[in-house]
Amino acid sequence: MINIFTVDLEDWRHIHYLNSEDEVPERLEENTGLILDVLQDYDVKATFFIVGELAENYPSLIRKILKHGHEIGFHTYHHTPLWDHSRERLEEEIRRFRKLMKENFNVGIYGFRAPLFSLNRKTSWAIEVLERENFLYDSSIFPIWNPVYGEPKAPRTPYFIKSTDITRKSDSGIIEFPLLTYRFLTFNIPAAGGIYLRFLPERIIFKAIEKFNASNNPTVIYIHPREVDPSPPKLKLSMFKEKLFTYKTKETLKKVENLLKRFQFTSAINYIRGWNIE
Numbered sequence: 001m002i003n004i005f006t007v008d009l010e011d012w013r014h015i016h017y018l019n020s021e022d023e024v025p026e027r028l029e030e031n032t033g034l035i036l037d038v039l040q041d042y043d044v045k046a047t048f049f050i051v052g053e054l055a056e057n058y059p060s061l062i063r064k065i066l067k068h069g070h071e072i073g074f075h076t077y078h079h080t081p082l083w084d085h086s087r088e089r090l091e092e093e094i095r096r097f098r099k100l101m102k103e104n105f106n107v108g109i110y111g112f113r114a115p116l117f118s119l120n121r122k123t124s125w126a127i128e129v130l131e132r133e134n135f136l137y138d139s140s141i142f143p144i145w146n147p148v149y150g151e152p153k154a155p156r157t158p159y160f161i162k163s164t165d166i167t168r169k170s171d172s173g174i175i176e177f178p179l180l181t182y183r184f185l186t187f188n189i190p191a192a193g194g195i196y197l198r199f200l201p202e203r204i205i206f207k208a209i210e211k212f213n214a215s216n217n218p219t220v221i222y223i224h225p226r227e228v229d230p231s232p233p234k235l236k237l238s239m240f241k242e243k244l245f246t247y248k249t250k251e252t253l254k255k256v257e258n259l260l261k262r263f264q265f266t267s268a269i270n271y272i273r274g275w276n277i278e
């Protein structure tokens, strides 16, 4: 069973609650390089959901990602959550990003991930926009409860999604790849990546993937380049947030490596191409 590996390509400054006076270093190329190396070591292709402005600022990095055979998806132009977007703005950003990617890198865009997993009932209009813009899939649903994001009633395995009810499996529409969760009693525990990947014991994540794969379903894992930063910047965050964002970066890469060693992964578009959709 093959799973989906994704990278949300953004830098330290895209953390949504940074203090505006914080001096944030640019570490995108170095940190992404570490992820590209480990993916290459295990011969894994991934999907990189890119913040549009970064494709303008780091063309050589984009070229490198493409040269490694990875897929590029869209993560909005400036990392704006959907609750701060409008239909018109999202449409305009999609067209701008696609034009940039086609003209500069000759590559098509098929997938979307909302910043902060901000796809919920209130922002479900985004699915309609993606469908109209001929996207093949979305990967923004996190079927968990969280104070900021999440849609706990949504399916945990891939399904056809419609904006009329994003929590129901539809017969048609674009494909939704929800982020990995682990079912515990009546709760869905997030296990897909980011801080969860860093703090959850490896055996829980392994077990979650094994369970999904045993029922013939792929899991979706995500990581940010800053999470593997060997020397994270000192940010003026509260102790709690500082711990979340600056600790354990070294172990993250090791954890990713262990995942790649144990399970099979590919990009979302490769998965779709090999998937017989009933």
Ligand SMILES: [Zn+2]
Pocket: 008, 010, 075, 079, 114, 115, 116
């Ligand atoms: Zn993001």
